[in-house]
Amino acid sequence: MPTSSSTSTTKGSTLDRVLQVLSLVANSRGHLDRESIANQLNMPIASANKLITHLISLGHLQENIVGRVIAGQKLQTLSHDILKNQRFSEQRESVLQRLSDRIGETCGISVPNGIEMIYFERVNCNWPLQINLAEGSPVPIAASASGKLYLSMLDEEIRKNVVQHMGLTEYTPKTITNEAIFLEELTRIRDQGFGEDNEEFVDGMAAISVPIGSNELNFGYLFCHAPSFRTSLEQLKMYLPEMQNAAKEILDFTVEEMARKSS
Structure with missing residues (x-):
């Protein structure tokens, strides 16, 4: 059974990965697909796929017509709010x-x-x-x-x-x-x-x-x-x-x- 410390580390690691993916996508200008994101972040492709799929379901990311991962409506709204x-x-x-x-x-x-x-x-x-x-x-x-x-x-x-x-x-x-x-x-x-x-x-x-x-x-x-x-x-x-x-x-x-x- 994981300790509270290990659970906290896992949650922190997941949050770090989410922020890394969002940051990478926000700066990629639509150049990256799922595999490219996994490679740049040194993530297993299965883990990257799972995380990206989840972020797409939440509206933070989306995939364009050529399979590149781009900012979704929620992420765009957030960036506009900041601007x-x-x-x-x-x-x-x-x-x-x-x-x-x-x-x-x-x-x-x-x-x-x-x-x-x-x-x-x-x-x-x-x-x-x-x-x-x-x-x-x-x-x-x-x-x-x-x-x-x-x-x-x-x-x-x-x-x-x-x-x-x-x-x-x-x-x-x-x-x-x-x-x-x-x-x-x-x-x-x-x-x-x-x-x-x-x-x-x-x-x-x-x-x-x-x-x-x-x-x-x-x-x-x-x-x-x-x-x-x-x-x-x-x-x-x-x-x-x-x-x-x-x-x-x-x-x-x-x-x-x-x-x-x-x-």
């Missing part, structure tokens, strides 16, 4: 407001959620006419600047598998629905380092996006969108340096706070 911490929200809003004032158009942050992107936070422009997509609104991953940038940053084979299985829905006459052409578009976006939407999601809306972080440490995507009759896609691209500086500012104070709390 929505009032102090961080005020800092991000200050950065977004300055950027929006500089460009004169709506700026915000989006995060991936399955095969959609979620408008996580935004600051509206002051124009009477604006494209109103509220916080929390889902936008298609294959027809938005941030979504295309997210897909472009995936490993090539994963990117191909995701595109092959997700389907390409037509939202406007400019939406790219040909798989081969779309993959070429993602390669171009990966090489240039920023995303763009040339009226592919909403008729008359242009948008660009830049990553907040890198492949290894990514907190989302900073975007700016505008009615294309007022600010064209090419005009938006002129503000890429300002957007990249704003993304770095958001990243810097987020990482600084993470380091402070973990020390």
Whole structure:
């Protein structure tokens, strides 16, 4: 019969494993399957399978269409709650407001959620006419600047598998629905380092996006969108340096706070 000490150690070990799996998945950007997780954590595949299956049943994890383990709804909600911490929200809003004032158009942050992107936070422009997509609104991953940038940053084979299985829905006459052409578009976006939407999601809306972080440490995507009759896609691209500086500012104070709390 196990002693209270050994029982406590077992419970602690289980909790450690849960935290290790969640942390690994949260930082993997959808690159890992069950076997990869087991290998990276030096766990027996049977033990890893059992733990991952349990976390999926609880809603903390899920598997995507190509068998990669990704954050589930509960884990995503938790991470969003942390990001929505009032102090961080005020800092991000200050950065977004300055950027929006500089460009004169709506700026915000989006995060991936399955095969959609979620408008996580935004600051509206002051124009009477604006494209109103509220916080929390889902936008298609294959027809938005941030979504295309997210897909472009995936490993090539994963990117191909995701595109092959997700389907390409037509939202406007400019939406790219040909798989081969779309993959070429993602390669171009990966090489240039920023995303763009040339009226592919909403008729008359242009948008660009830049990553907040890198492949290894990514907190989302900073975007700016505008009615294309007022600010064209090419005009938006002129503000890429300002957007990249704003993304770095958001990243810097987020990482600084993470380091402070973990020390």
